[in-house]
Amino acid sequence: MKKKDLILASGILLLAGLLALGLYLRKPENGNLLKITVDGEVYGTYALSKNQTIPIETSHGTNQLVIKNGKAHMEEADCPDGYCKKQGSIQKVNETIVCLPHKLVAEVESDSTLPDSEEDAPDVIVK
């Protein structure tokens, strides 16, 4: 291998590395906020770093969302289809749990201003 080829090869490697890093950074990241909307209106925003149970009572019905270990899932719901309870846990930015009969959407968001540790995180974030 000539010296020029070596420089070229390392240049390509570096480029590939940067590209991989770029892809890695664009990968969906874990969120730290859970925004709950009912009827398109914000019902509340909750810290994902805090284990908590969120009762959501609206004129459509009752849901109970549980945040545990940085993930959120629908624990209880009195909607007729119960589909929201089958949607599993969400933790990545833009992941959602939808309860159609109750017009409820829970969406994971990321707020870089929020502290990571559980002690510092407030239960409810008022915006």
Ligand SMILES: [Zn+2]
């Ligand atoms: Zn439901």
